[in-house]
Amino acid sequence: MTTASRAATAPRGTVGTCPSAHAAPPSGPEDPLELLDLFGEGFVQDPYPWLDRLRSEAPVYRDAATGLWLVSRYEDIRRVLLEPAAFLPDNAQHAVTPLGVPALRRLARAGFRLGPALANNATDTHPGLRRAVTRFFNARRVEAAVPVIERIADELLGTVRAELDVTGTSDLFRAFAHTLPCRVMMELLGVQGLDADTLVRWSDASLELFWGRPSADRQLELADLVAEFHTWLTELVGDGSTPADSFVGALARHRLPDGGLLDPRTAVSACFFVFVAGQSTTGQLISTVLHRALAEPGLWPRPAGQAGLAEEWVEEVLRREPPVTSWRRVTARPVELGGVAVPAGAGLLLMLMGSGSDPDVFTDPGRMIPGRADVRHHLAFGVGRHRCPGASLARTEAAVALRAAARRLPSVRLAHDAAPTPTLGLLSFRAPLRVPVVLPRRPS
Template sequence: MTPQALDLPASAISRLDLFGEGFVSEPHPWLDTLRTEAPVHQDPGTGLWLVSRYHDIRRVLVDPAAFHPDNAQAAVTPLPVGVLRVLARAGFKLPPALANNGTDSHHGLRRVVTRFFNAQRVAAAVPVIERIADELLDAAQRRLDATGSCDLFEAYAQILPCMVLMELLGIDGVDPATLVRWSDASLELFWGRPTPERQLELAVLVGEFHQWLTATVSAAPARPGSFVEALTRHRLPGGRPVDVETAVGACFFVFIAGQSTTGQLISTALHRALVEPGLWSRAGGADEQGLAQAWVEEVLRREPPVTTWRRVAAGPVALGGVDLPAGAQLLLMLMGSGSDPEVFDAPDRMCPHRENARHHLSFGVGRHRCPGASLARTEAAVALRAAARRLPDARLAGPDEQPPILGLLSFRAPQRVRVAV
């Protein structure tokens, strides 16, 4: 599915619905129009100020004193009283920990996370990723042989990063499919536009997730060498140990970022590789060892799984020629920034080995840059290379050239990659 290069009139901005089918299915024409005609635009549907140009977005991300991260994990759709009661009964709280933390505790907590995802650990994880990928592809091949088709999203892309993360962080005693369900429910509840009835269903799952995280963090002693043990040994400013609620908040973010968004990246990389002429066969070949990595980087630039992120203006500020009041809620259009022609030549074309591909902002920049960026890149490249090698004759099955798309405020990816041979 290649987004069409359509031109939208500036007047179309008034019809923009960030959750609507038109924007979710083909966001780039809307993003191009925003960037050209209204680079800082207040969306009447959400009240958020949409920031679309690369340099404006980068300015916001590198200045945490002027633009706070406090709203990064706040629910986009207000939670009704019944939903709040469900969450309260589960003890659900998200104190400042990582993505939503603008306090002096952020640096130390972030350091705990980055130690688990540094270059040495990621390199050592490659055999683990390859082993799990092979196991999942064995099952996918059996399904293909038996039925003639297989959904690589459900059977492979969605589950692979969860299983990898569980091994790397020392997590066991829970089914990976359950973790995926909990994580996806959290994304939908806090970044989606669900109905009140659906919010109640999601709140039950999010409550279960939080209770499991709380029990895992509270269990003594923590598994030696595990992520939880590292959190419990960490000391906050002033020498205080990490409290359970903060540790749970850190785990909540790491699990969602480490499994759901990485699975979305893998899904998009696979789908785009299957529709790009000649790419699939080359990605699995031995002659172009770096092609899978280069393809993943272009996907991150053009079709990132994390499409937007939020910030709050600490005080009155001028941005992109617009005067914003203190407290203005900003939505940084990360996907659109990767197609800014002031930074990227021919941005609508997928060009592996693009010279400045890594200049994209899909992992953020500055003190809140994603600490798992290297692992996500590596997992997606290994996943693409392994699938293309094991299933060289795979092709998208029928209507899956235009699959259903996850369309949350900050997350977007194909929800099905059904292949046949």
């Protein structure tokens, strides 16, 4: 199997750098909501003015550019997530940007097809399959994983520290946040014979291809990487020697409600989702947690020694700035939502990020207040039958990462560049793509 270079998959185009004539955030009536561009630099860098305006002026709003109905109020989003019969998950993993024929051909040659498995599954196979997956992320396994997370974090931070000692600078996204969850997940799920950098590249390519706005040429590059990923997963699932107690082995031996074995295509689809969500989105969470902690006056390096502060900070970031900023549903029938008549078959975009700043639910939502009483009401991991099965692991990894970084790097400071921080700006995913830090020189 061949792998492309990391440079070939560096996020670009729709990833926080896309030019847009509609980039400026709203400032008043002269900026109608029709100027909203979900991929534009203005929205990616500072979505809050737009989200606040949607929530107050048009809580269920049809975005002409994507054709999606944007749902921005907390209670409406929660209702959609808790009524799976009326609001189906069928479109959860559809490509946001229609793929061109050349890209589709490259995927087809690899047999790529994501059938209903987890996030996009409304069938009666979902509960059992979800249970099979969730047992790898239950409380006992997460608790047992803490030493693994700490060991890998310490190793990566040792490299960061060495780089800081030599150059005075480092990037905690590249050297730490982007890699830690992938290595942890591979150990916990028993994935062998693959280097973490390759899995990270495949995962990043998958997110950009299906949730981004890539050009036709970029689609071809991404499709090649996604095809490699799918081919590897297919071979992995089809390998009869996979240990029964590994994640892939458990899926390969999973029984459906009718007693039959889970078909390989569905097992591949489940692995695809878990391998992407289990490390890319957690890496995005860690990147945001570190960036916000370093930028918050008086916070760094307190999480290293103040019990519970790391967990409280992670929870506030999940509320205010979650890595999964939105999620999709489709209406099964005509419904009234937020006082708006929505037709059957309408695609909904649930603005999870905006829901965490809804003033009807959260007190002083614009402020980061670690330990706030209402924080666990946030919807960053969803709610109901499709709530993220890896929520506990993601929380734990992010808290361990913050605590370890604050302990190993107590003197670092966030480097302030003139240019805005490059930011992942896909439809449903957002995070800093750099966390540049400097080690202040001691006076001679």
